[in-house]
Amino acid sequence: GNSVTQMEGPVTLSEEAFLTINCTYTATGYPSLFWYVQYPGEGLQLLLKATKADDKGSNKGFEATYRKETTSFHLEKGSVQVSDSAVYFCALKETSGSRLTFGEGTQLTVNP
Amino acid sequence: DTAVSQTPKYLVTQMGNDKSIKCEQNLGHDTMYWYKQDSKKFLKIMFSYNNKELIINETVPNRFSPKSPDKAHLNLHINSLELGDSAVYFCASSQGTGTTPLGFFGPGTRLTVL
Numbered sequence: 001g002n003s004v005t006q007m008e009g010p011v012t013l014s015e016e017a018f019l020t021i022n023c024t025y026t027a028t029g030y031p032s033l034f035w036y037v038q039y040p041g042e043g044l045q046l047l048l049k050a051t052k053a054d055d056k057g058s059n060k061g062f063e064a065t066y067r068k069e070t071t072s073f074h075l076e077k078g079s080v081q082v083s084d085s086a087v088y089f090c091a092l093k094e095t096s097g098s099r100l101t102f103g104e105g106t107q108l109t110v111n112p
Numbered sequence: 113d114t115a116v117s118q119t120p121k122y123l124v125t126q127m128g129n130d131k132s133i134k135c136e137q138n139l140g141h142d143t144m145y146w147y148k149q150d151s152k153k154f155l156k157i158m159f160s161y162n163n164k165e166l167i168i169n170e171t172v173p174n175r176f177s178p179k180s181p182d183k184a185h186l187n188l189h190i191n192s193l194e195l196g197d198s199a200v201y202f203c204a205s206s207q208g209t210g211t212t213p214l215g216f217f218g219p220g221t222r223l224t225v226l
Binding site: 038041042043044045087089099100102104105107 | 116152153154155156160202217218
């Protein structure tokens with residue numbers, strides 16, 4: 001079956017540091033890949049997406065590139081802010097149907 | 113203006129009780145979902161309805177029964193609550209069941225079973 005593996009958290013960074021959260025996946029076919037963010041006390045929000053190999057999703061300074069050869073979709077941001085503190089989820093969606101498979105989430109804390 | 117709303121936001125109850133969580137979306141979407149997030153933040157799909165028809169039914173105890181009176185509502189009823197049911201339950205919606213990403217989640221209902 002499909003699965004998503006994220007780097008273990010929690011991750012703690014200082015403001016303006018570079019962020020990488022690793023995500024790898026296992027799937028049949030050509031899934032779509034997503035990053036979601038969950039701010040404290042809120043529901044998940046779609047952060048960015050990529051639907052085919054070599055696509056780069058970007059939003060709010062975050063980027064992730066769909067790498068089929070390494071089955072990865074790592075999340076990066078060049079300079080994090082305190083307001084980026086949240087839990088980040090990598091997810092994949094199979095080519096047919098609506099089922100989303102989530103990774104286990106990575107807690108990010110950014111200190112001033 | 114809330115896209116996906118859930119009630120209640122917090123629910124504290126005793127073991128053995130029966131409770132319901134309600135979800136409504138005003139986006140005109142035709143597909144709705146329930147997800148469970150455990151204490152380690154892991155999210156797992158429970159159910160999905162498309163136009164009031166059940167399309168995803170994961171391995172969930174039959175104490176959990178979803179009900180969709182119309183395509184804008186998907187409620188979750190839980191019988192004989194157990195300690196292990198304590199979690200945050202998220203409702204979500206999307207348009208269609210194909211390539212549309214799941215962009216809209218509710219704020220969650222934190223269920224605590226004592």
